[in-house]
Amino acid sequence: MTTSSIVPLIMAGGSGTRLWPLSRDTMPKQFIALLGDGLSTFQATLLRMKDDRFDRPIIVTNHEFRFVVAEQMQAVGVVGEIVLEPERRDSAAAIAVGALLASRRSPDAVCIALAADHVVVDTDSFRTDCITAAGLAGTGLIMTLGIVPTHPATGYGYLEPGPSLDVPKANRLARFVEKPDAATAGRYIEQGFLWNSGNFVFGAATMLEELAAYAPEVLEGARAAVMAAKTDLDFLRLDAAGFAHATKVSIDYAVMEKTKYAGVLAASFDWSDIGSWDSIYDVKPKDPEANVLEGPVVAIDTTGSLVRSEDMLTTVIGLQDVVVVATRDAVLVTSKAAAGKVKTLVERLKSEGRREATEHLRMYRPWGWYQRIDLGARFQVKRINVKPGGLLSLQKHFHRAEHWVVVRGTAEVTVDGKISHVHENESVYLPIGCTHRLTNPGKIELELIEVQVGSYTGEDDIIRLEDVYART
Amino acid sequence: MTTSSIVPLIMAGGSGTRLWPLSRDTMPKQFIALLGDGLSTFQATLLRMKDDRFDRPIIVTNHEFRFVVAEQMQAVGVVGEIVLEPERRDSAAAIAVGALLASRRSPDAVCIALAADHVVVDTDSFRTDCITAAGLAGTGLIMTLGIVPTHPATGYGYLEPGPSLDVPKANRLARFVEKPDAATAGRYIEQGFLWNSGNFVFGAATMLEELAAYAPEVLEGARAAVMAAKTDLDFLRLDAAGFAHATKVSIDYAVMEKTKYAGVLAASFDWSDIGSWDSIYDVKPKDPEANVLEGPVVAIDTTGSLVRSEDMLTTVIGLQDVVVVATRDAVLVTSKAAAGKVKTLVERLKSEGRREATEHLRMYRPWGWYQRIDLGARFQVKRINVKPGGLLSLQKHFHRAEHWVVVRGTAEVTVDGKISHVHENESVYLPIGCTHRLTNPGKIELELIEVQVGSYTGEDDIIRLEDVYART
Incomplete structure (x- = not known):
């Protein structure tokens, strides 16, 4: 050997x-x-x-x-x-x-x-x-x-x-x-x-x-x-x-x-093996109240607890030995002793068909990520982040039009075969049924806000015509 | 008499x-x-x-x-x-x-x-x-x-x-x-x-x-x-x-x-006098576990508790006599016994200058409401809802341009004195410094997504030139 x-x-x-x-x-x-x-x-x-x-x-x-x-x-x-x-x-x-x-x-x-x-x-x-x-x-x-x-x-x-x-x-x-x-x-x-x-x-x-x-x-x-x-x-x-x-x-x-x-x-x-939230608590450094506080968190009269928030102001008063985890779309509050039951909870959420059981709000893709930021009866808004060189599939939708507003970087947009460059503070409109593709040809991340308007804005209304990441 | x-x-x-x-x-x-x-x-x-x-x-x-x-x-x-x-x-x-x-x-x-x-x-x-x-x-x-x-x-x-x-x-x-x-x-x-x-x-x-x-x-x-x-x-x-x-x-x-x-x-x-969350719990009807569960909430092995969520999936495991309140931008978790200390918490949040201490994410105005849905270094996205007949002030901004995408109803938009009508699935661009006004001339609510792009997107970058609600 x-x-x-x-x-x-x-x-x-x-x-x-x-x-x-x-x-x-x-x-x-x-x-x-x-x-x-x-x-x-x-x-x-x-x-x-x-x-x-x-x-x-x-x-x-x-x-x-x-x-x-x-x-x-x-x-x-x-x-x-x-x-x-x-x-x-x-x-x-x-x-x-x-x-x-x-x-x-x-x-x-x-x-x-x-x-x-x-x-x-x-x-x-x-x-x-x-x-x-x-x-x-x-x-x-x-x-x-x-x-x-x-x-x-x-x-x-x-x-x-x-x-x-x-x-x-x-x-x-x-x-x-x-x-x-x-x-x-x-x-x-x-x-x-x-x-x-x-x-x-x-x-x-x-x-x-x-x-x-x-x-x-x-x-x-x-x-x-x-x-x-x-x-x-x-x-x-x-x-x-x-x-x-x-x-x-x-x-x-x-x-x-x-x-x-x-x-x-x-x-x-x-x-x-960080098998549950109480073991996460165990491996982290504690403050003088034996708490682990991460993110925008305020705790009062609270001890022995793990409080973690991704984004949202999360506050705890008067509790001992609890775990509070707030993500962008779901909150978990559990006693440390019951932390093992999170598995049971997730099974129940799955049986109820809750998206949050299995999917994150921010969805990672080979080209970057997207995240839903708003949803209405006939519209959906997403923030889309494309890495330098990232290339989304050539696609079209049957039920929605899309408006893209570039808020950072430069987008190369192909609509029905016609290529244009869309810069920060510019927008482009993609009518229902057009074939389109989005690329980040630049050196910095491309961020854009996508406003989808249509009778159906589900993720499965997508026809992938061509994809460098072999997802067609 | x-x-x-x-x-x-x-x-x-x-x-x-x-x-x-x-x-x-x-x-x-x-x-x-x-x-x-x-x-x-x-x-x-x-x-x-x-x-x-x-x-x-x-x-x-x-x-x-x-x-x-x-x-x-x-x-x-x-x-x-x-x-x-x-x-x-x-x-x-x-x-x-x-x-x-x-x-x-x-x-x-x-x-x-x-x-x-x-x-x-x-x-x-x-x-x-x-x-x-x-x-x-x-x-x-x-x-x-x-x-x-x-x-x-x-x-x-x-x-x-x-x-x-x-x-x-x-x-x-x-x-x-x-x-x-x-x-x-x-x-x-x-x-x-x-x-x-x-x-x-x-x-x-x-x-x-x-x-x-x-x-x-x-x-x-x-x-x-x-x-x-x-x-x-x-x-x-x-x-x-x-x-x-x-x-x-x-x-x-x-x-x-x-x-x-x-x-x-x-x-x-x-x-x-519903003076604190425990008194809210007291006046509400309870389920067989003596819980009050409101909104998208799941509780397991939990009793005597009030769990209320506006929007976000909120889950509780293995707790007794707690209050969990999740709004769109803040979460409170407290024992019922400590619910009186919420006042102290809010004082602390105010002293730390946290917006959530005093303002809601959805801000009501005489013409309707707006709500921030995303925020980045050089951009902000809002959902704006205008009542039929609602009329925003004539205004301009020094540091941001705005893109409006109408997702419901019809907007009457005045930009530098020129009036146009923007329908569902149409957009309009408002360059930095233009004077503009938004009206809902229709019979149904107007909803639009506003994407602000600029070096500063604070609420105070607004010059109100004229306002039917006497706010100039």
Whole structure:
């Protein structure tokens, strides 16, 4: 094994709802700057692996997230292989795909499989532990990264260490155990159990052998998906028919609980899976009232609380241990103790067909973003932000006309084949049914206000005639 | 005394902040539909007095509220005299002005002085009590409407009844007492004390005599203000110089605690002064979890709480006895117990210069309303709604150009003297510095989206050249 064949394998396809209203299906928590450093946990994960000792990462994600993944990688200057799952099939299939791709790079490649939505405070310790685990993986073990518990948490699975390996903090893995109740968790801690972080280090060949032994249908589906995969722009798009054959199962269940080669390394870094709002509170610095206040927030007689607002003045009086999160289109108020029920709430919102359950008001696109700012019976107003070089699809609408007013930058507008440039404080009118395209030919962002007028202003009244981002 | 000389005197000039973020200085609680019947408490007060037995009301309000008062009166079909205070000088001055105007109508006029922000459930009982009190006022008494306490409230002053009058429930008033602590309140209730509702019934002549005796400077200022008052559109505008001489003092302190003619009638109607969010909770119907949920709201494992949202999806999990109020630009979360501290919060917001402390996002004007829907570094977007016949001032701006897109109705637009009509789905451009005017000449509301572009988009960049509403 050469160090350059240690391949970070980053699992970025999840769609967590436990941090709603910030995390939503269309833009889940791993892509959101939750921690005040301006980086998403996905980006922080990439940066932890940006080191000479590690190879270019493989990112396995859902095809819906391809543009945000590419953009966030570019923003932190990380180059890697982006693999698109046509659907979610749990961690075993994703790890199988990663192991197949890593073993193409080198037959003795070692993979470090990392969740994209975890917080790790000490990067140096993390890297050192990864290198240690990679060394053990090179001897044929499948190492799990265990976390030394700080409290009897009931939200994590636990790992029971077995006989010691010849490396400090490293043991054979005796047993995986499910999330316990508080009393059991206390006993586990006394017995030296570790939290299961869900991060693994293994030789690609070892993992493929174990998958072949214990979960052959996962491996078969993954292999078919990789064999028939297509390169699409900068992405490797797995074959849907093949991938559909990979059983939907977690790697814990498919391999880790069965393999004879499981080991565990007691990690020495601070870690959180930021699985709910109370754990976000836990990892943030507090003010003297033990509050975490972010954004335009005022709190009076309030302690032990997380209050976060994106935009809107948000005020709290006389409460203890609550979480208040205000986004542009939704507010969550919960006791910290009940924060785990956010998942239930989101399920209910989905069952009621509420758009806010799954979509953000600001919708990211490969060319930039748009955000609805007003809606009436026969009109809708949007703010549209186009990156330099951004190019919207050539399109037309059957039910609405559009007025564009440029408020920043310069737009190149094509209407029925005729190109014009629209500058700040100029406007252009797009009649119903015209074919049109918007481009930002400039060096600064283009911002415009779009006023749609018509009998129907839904997002699905769009005929894409041509699209550089392959969305037609 | 004839019944037609019973004059309702409605005090609608207050600027309560205890129901922020719904109630703000520029649109206080008495003008807001708080109770789900679509009426403001001001309108409900007008309707309680809309009865053959009462004369046209006199409304005393601040000049800032003149258009909302006129509009809300028109909406419920009540005609009355609207008197504008140039500044707030507490209740004695307002009552002095009302008594002077009522005595002009008839020397033996009886006034029923009512706060515009109280809730009364049983209109018939209320009217009967008013007539009873008016009869006693005709004998020279100044009657206060006392409320039979339902609990030892600490938020109200109390009234100690004295010797019985020859009318059921009516007594001489022995003593006013200040807001007590809970233990004292309990004793007061045992002793048969009543809550002071702050509503009074008196002969105009009696009140003027007592003011002359105990608060001559109030009467003198009020008389000067009335003598020099000017009729302005449909309003009677009190003279500012005269009114400034009226001492700023409550009628309780100026007259009621001193007069020998004070009486009290124990009212038989349910009453609330909706002085804070917990009292709003108290007067509303509850669901089986004892919650009051209004607007797009979802609550899980929550009891005894008021959750109200204007627009935005608002969710609550695992809380008891809280108030959550979400408006378009501000969120309040408070325990019911701490709801009284909203006043403190608003003071703090004012001291920090937060616009949301005093202004609503939707700003009402005599011609309709406007609402900011987006704001950027060099632009602002507004939705503007003009009533049929509404006419904005002739104006110009030094720092911004404007694009208007009509999304409903028809606009008549005058730009540098040239008139044009702009229909739905048409737009017009107003360059920096042009004089312009907007009118709705049609029969339906006119709605347009205004995109302002310029180096400064503040509300004060407006030169009003001409205004039918006398605001130049």
